[in-house]
Amino acid sequence: MLQRLTDSPFPSLVDRFVTYAKIHTTSSEESDTYPSTERQWDLARVLVDELKALGLADAGVDEHCYVTATLPASSGCENVPAIAFIAHMDTYPEVGGENVVPTFHENYQGGDIELPKEGRKILAAENPYLQQCLGETIITADGTTLLGADDKAGVAEIMDALTRILENPEWKHGPVKIAFTPDEEVGQGVQHFDVEKFGATVAYTMDGGRRGEVEDETFCADSAIVTFVGRDIHPGFAKDKMVPSVKVAGAFLAGLPREGAPETTEGKQGYIHPIAIKGNTSETDVTLLIRDFDLDQLKPKAETIRGYAEAACAQWPGSGFRMEIKEYYRNMKYDLAKEPRAVEYALEAVKRVGIEPIRGSIRGGTDGSVLSAKGLPTPNVFTGEQAFHGYGEWICVKDMELGVETLLRIIEVWREKEA
8 A cells, every 4th residue: 555755754653643642632521611621722733733734735723623624636536525534632531641651562472561650551361452463562651641542543543644645646536534523532522513514425433443343333322410409407407307419319329230331231232321420418410321222222221210310319308309311422323324335435445455344333432423413424443542541541553554554445445436
């Protein structure tokens, strides 16, 4: 496939990734701004400058921190439908993402990987995919932060693919759109994204894991906010009068079964997952995630939550609760079925790379879930990121390289099939 110039003035794939990983871009679920953190602008501005240096003249960042750019079609390929590649700039908010120190483990020979700090290890028994990376270079953080391969690997792979195209001007391609988004990790990544203005026929989020995987299914996702209402009174005069909402919430959480929780489910099984509690004697909010691949199973799960809330209040006479359901995203398969080329051409691209394609589903969601619902079919393509959202996050450099080649092959397939 397309090779980088030996004397290229542009950073290598790995150097780009390391640079991006070191930029603090953690998003926040507590913020009411968009993007949720100012620091995401730091990476956005870097990417705009780099895109312009690659010759993408329309590169820019808008008021919502969306970085976009267009690679115009080669001569003779103007009639090929515009396709897009998308990655998110923010990192997961519940594990530290500041002062990331990318750490290299070259020629990995198996076994656990010791991280330099905090006595942490990446356990081979919990990461069987490591066996696919024997003899390769593994990148981790140093044990004090996450790595940020989710999704700065995707950002780096898109940028490296653009660099290869620039350095091989004889290679023919249709129009390619690029977008880097904020706040994906807090479920708001494409809240303000203008699909019609963007102008792509299909898109691909570069935000997947193991090599060869193209994901065309995600969870359907809602959240529930259950607010328990108690009765506050001075604790010195509280006997037979106080109803502490925090304790009612505690009874609710204690009553939730382990069955049907993330730690006991896999595959296509959905779950109910309490993630936050905040309150005082008068009122306490409990936030729960509701996930299922089947849209029809979200409402029964919400009613299950309601039942446990009622049972908790029954233990504390005088208490009450109210419940709010917020819709996040829906299974992308419903919308991808309307544009089968999106997935079919990606699977063909993986084959051309020499990898066995894996058609997978995500026990989570991506920006593509919302974009597909907005009318832009957007399956998810592997980047190599592994064990994300934790201190033990890692990525294999070979998988990053294969991600770049797959991206280029997707462009190639669209050109050949649609020119």
